[in-house]
Amino acid sequence: xxxxxxxxxxxxxxxxxxxxxxxxxxxxxxxxxxxxxxxxxxxxxxxxxxxxxxxxxxxxxxxxxxxxxxxxxxxxxxxx
Amino acid sequence: xxxxxxxxxxxxxxxxxxxxxxxxxxxxxxxxxxxxxxxxxxxxxxxxxxxxxxxxxxxxxxxxxxxxxxxxxxxxxxxxxxxxxxxxxxxxxxxxxxxxxxxxxxxxxxxxxxxxxxxxxxxxxxxxxxxxxxxxxxxxxxxxxxxxxxxxxxxxxxxxxxxxxxxxxxxxxxxxxxxxxxxxx
Numbered sequence: 071x072x073x074x075x076x077x078x079x080x081x082x083x084x085x086x087x088x089x090x091x092x093x094x095x096x097x098x099x100x101x102x103x104x105x106x107x108x109x110x111x112x113x114x115x116x117x118x119x120x121x122x123x124x125x126x127x128x129x130x131x132x133x134x135x136x137x138x139x140x141x142x143x144x145x146x147x148x149x150x
Numbered sequence: 151x152x153x154x155x156x157x158x159x160x161x162x163x164x165x166x167x168x169x170x171x172x173x174x175x176x177x178x179x180x181x182x183x184x185x186x187x188x189x190x191x192x193x194x195x196x197x198x199x200x201x202x203x204x205x206x207x208x209x210x211x212x213x214x215x216x217x218x219x220x221x222x223x224x225x226x227x228x229x230x231x232x233x234x235x236x237x238x239x240x241x242x243x244x245x246x247x248x249x250x251x252x253x254x255x256x257x258x259x260x261x262x263x264x265x266x267x268x269x270x271x272x273x274x275x276x277x278x279x280x281x282x283x284x285x286x287x288x289x290x291x292x293x294x295x296x297x298x299x300x301x302x303x304x305x306x307x308x309x310x311x312x313x314x315x316x317x318x319x320x321x322x323x324x325x326x327x328x329x330x331x332x333x334x335x
Contacts, residue, residue: 115256
């Protein structure tokens with residue numbers, strides 16, 4: 071369909087990062103353009119999949135201790 | 151040295167609450183626990199030294215990520231000519247136009263493992279992967295990602311779109327190779 075928003079704009083729409091005015095225009099376009107609507111559905115599904123792709127890796131006790139030691143060191147420096 | 155309006159104890163408490171998130175981000179950046187350990191420790195060391203530059207605790211999370219990414223890039227550049235690449239990099243970005251030829255069928259993702267999705271993410275060029283994971287995993291806005299990665303907002307938007315186009319293409323190809331059919335034509 072001619073006048074379709076760029077892929078980049080559809081991508082930004084799924085992130086809520088289009089200006090309010092442009093988002094309204096793009097949503098009006100989506101209401102009458104099936105291919106763009108499918109594209110946005112695909113983008114939203116992909117965003118969710120990327121968001122859950124990784125398990126949370128936790129830092130080792132060594133890192134926790136080192137960071138805590140950094141906090142204490144800085145505190146001593148500030149109070150001395 | 152800048153005098154901070156932010157009490158140190160308040161800063162330290164907030165900063166430490168992001169340790170797990172920063173470590174997970176460091177693992178994704180470096181691809182291995184040893185480099186992630188070093189990167190996180192360096193990040194906190196710098197944060198404690200420079201916390202006076204932080205305007206308020208509301209900006210603390212993005213500020214810590216900014217330090218983490220700057221430090222990752224510094225380490226990457228330092229070791230680039232050495233035997234090991236610290237920053238996990240899936241290869242060069244050809245800068246192609248991001249529009250996929252066909253709309254991606256999101257239902258295909260129900261049949262694709264998270265491991266496959268991770269593999270596709272890790273095959274992305276570093277700039278694209280960092281932008282899309284900061285957006286989709288960490289939930290930062292484009293403006294925050296621009297600040298964290300020292301790039302204009304327009305570049306961030308373009309990187310995220312290019313990353314998604316590449317992911318769609320890769321996952322679509324994988325689905326076709328595995329005989330996973332599109333729901334609609």
